[in-house]
Amino acid sequence: MLLKNLWCGKMSLRVGMASATVFGLLLLAACGGDSGTSALSDNGTSSSEEIQSSSSSPKVESSSSFILSGDSHEESSSSSSVELNCSALLEGETDWNWNVPKECRFNSGIAYDSMTDPRDGQIYKTVKIGDQVWMAENLNYADSVKTPSLLKRSWCYNNKAENCAVAGRLYTWLAAIDSLKLATDAANPQDCGLLKSCTLPDTVQGICPPGWHLPTDTEWIILFTEVGGESTAGKALKSQTGWNESGNGSDAYGFSALPAGLRYSGGAFGLGGYYAYFWSATETYSNPRYSYHGDADDMYLFSSYEETGLYHHDKGSAISVRCLKDGMSSSGEKAKSSSSNKDEAVSSSSNQSSSSNEDNEIDGDRCWDMPKEAYLNPEIDYGSMTDSRDGQIYKTVKIGDQVWMAENLNYADSVKTPSLKGKSWCYKNKTENCAVAGRLYTWAAAIDSVKFATDADNPQDCGYGKTCTLPAKVQGICPDGWHLPTKTEWETLFIEAGGESTAEKNLKSQNGWNISNGTDAFGFSAIPAGFGRTWIPEGFYFFYKGDYAFFWSATESTEYIGNIWAYSMELDYDYETENLDGSYKEFAHSVRCLKDL
Structure with missing residues (x-):
């Protein structure tokens, strides 16, 4: 991936x-x-x-400041020595322990300089x-x-x-x-x-x-x-x-x-x-x-x-x-x-210089010089829905028994939804790009983590570096009556769109992709909106408009150590096979909402 x-x-x-x-x-x-x-x-x-x-930097005692007890050799220095009984310190230890001093980790059979x-x-x-x-x-x-x-x-x-x-x-x-x-x-x-x-x-x-x-x-x-x-x-x-x-x-x-x-x-x-x-x-x-x-x-x-x-x-x-x-x-x-x-x-x-977030972009060849409607499949009979929060209208499409937004979410009201504050972006920080490809959201924003944290009945701290027990259906930042799809619901879409070997080509829009456009056979009309991410302390960067599309799921990737991953769906510029795998929760991806059944 x-x-x-x-x-x-x-x-x-x-x-x-x-x-x-x-x-x-x-x-x-x-x-x-x-x-x-x-x-x-x-x-x-x-x-x-x-x-x-340099004037205040203390001299740190090295391992030569210690006498290692229980090992095959001893070391001492002119400074005051502290005896370490490494055998005792390591007794019963089977895993990593930060409390064991480094002197006990050296090989006692080696003549170090x-x-x-x-x-x-x-x-x-x-x-x-x-x-x-x-x-x-x-x-x-x-x-x-x-x-x-x-x-x-x-x-x-x-x-x-x-x-x-x-x-x-x-x-x-x-x-x-x-x-x-x-x-x-x-x-x-x-x-x-x-x-x-x-x-x-x-x-x-x-x-x-x-x-x-x-x-x-x-x-x-x-x-x-x-x-x-x-x-x-x-x-x-x-x-x-x-x-x-x-x-x-x-x-x-x-x-x-x-x-x-x-x-x-x-x-x-x-x-x-x-x-x-x-x-x-x-x-x-x-x-x-x-x-x-x-x-x-x-x-x-x-x-x-x-x-x-x-x-x-x-x-x-x-x-x-x-x-x-x-x-x-x-x-x-x-x-x-x-x-x-x-x-x-x-x-x-x-x-490119990294000094200005305005220009922090690793980009493909094509520009978004067409309105979002131009990326829809003209042969598909789309429905529509209106987001009551801000009045925006989105095309929708039924694929199998699922009804999907056929456009990326572009909701940005961080007053009504505080989870969005500082956690959603337009590509390259340009509003006109949001008008074409929607916003890019971190996973915490996508699931509306503040709403979970302030839930009176079951408050949960969900987000980067944290894990929680999410409900079966997570509305997240989707409009009322819609929700953030789970990993299983994405997999259902892949099956309906022709199976793993061809789903990607069938889900990609017919234009806008570098190298290889899709057939958009089912009207999902995925456009290559790229993604964003933060490098600390260097700043926020945008990547691969024209080459990749990533969509969040509501499912954490619990196989990964550190609780820093959630599943996302990936579409690539030159492959016909979809990919559903873990992605950093701090990355900024697109959101497609799925209608509640």
Whole structure:
């Protein structure tokens, strides 16, 4: 499915979750607490907006400050030592526990080295694997005065500073590559922001300490090869404890990867205990016919798999960073970023700016230069209905025993319906686009979440990051006598429209689609209205008008961890097969209402 391809994985369009059901489901992407002692606000940011000055930055004790009891070796430092009885702390622990200190997760059979980050004095374990020298723990650097790229782009898991002390910080890709440093480089300034592409140097220091850098895809692959190949590398790189579902590794080489999870670009945290992700300095290039540069590559580890590999997330997700020491790769020459081998690198000057939400659009070829009536099938005898709330009139059509709106909902009254406030948009923020293709709504808006929250008999908090027990019929923001269709009701439509293999072509409008229009055989007249989404803190963006249509269902996707998904129906520009799968609740999709029986 497109959304998973764009924001969480390596699957091609329409592959969706098929390649690994549980893996894909769980996938679908940093907390303000500093690693030091600054006071935290309710959202986990420090009182100085995550700015940790070098003058006030405390030196954080490393693992060498502890004596590890119950292990095969002891470590001490000149500073006061605290004894850790790791055997006792780990006794009975079968899953991830943030209360277990990182010192208890290292492999006691490995002779680790160490390095000190001169920027803040933090000490990190290091390990040599083949000819590469890696940090054996996640980066926990937070000084946004020295490194402005970090401001509001790095977090501790669940906004708890103590979690940074265990598993380091979670960084967006822009933070990881130190995008502001690249932009202000006097010799070769590069604008490597969200939805932009640039030609990165062979070695990207990013937010790593001097003498270290953010690894490229090539360098990750070298690591996989050195520890036995991708099919078993996951087990070899994962720590010996802490992974859920009996997914612990052998940690045979001392990489000691912890399941630190991620922060989704919408702001929710998830997958702690199940996944580890580490950024690469390599961008992901999507379908070249789009100017979309929203993803970057990463390495993943999953509790249920012994293998590993390269994946990709949207650049607004926040994941871990492991730094690699500068020098020679195991191939005998410096590893080069795969971004430098692209056939056609796109200059950053040709990409759209993300500074203005008015222009934040990743678009197809066609413009909506016709009124909405022009997208209806002239051979269909449509009915009509009037929305009593605002007087708008919508065409309707009967397909089987169901009566559907044949146009997208365009209801916007946030006074009568407070759920809509700040949660619905016209495409590209232009009112005339709503007149053609209706509004785009988040799932919380579509179900009218405020109405559920204020229900006197059964108040429920439903929305992003939350789950609730919805009634069998959810009116949501639909007019009286109509409701938001469930997953089952969408499936009924697919069957009536010819079955899975042809339903999409039969439901798409006869014009307006890039590459492949539909037959609109039943008058559903779906037009490619695209969708919208937020990247925090970068802003709100619009995508793929002319190529995709997404319609919300009233059914949550409970298979996904974190309660951040609901089912939506997807129609694509060049496929004849419909798709009904999970979508981020924060995304903004179209709404088609179904008449109550």
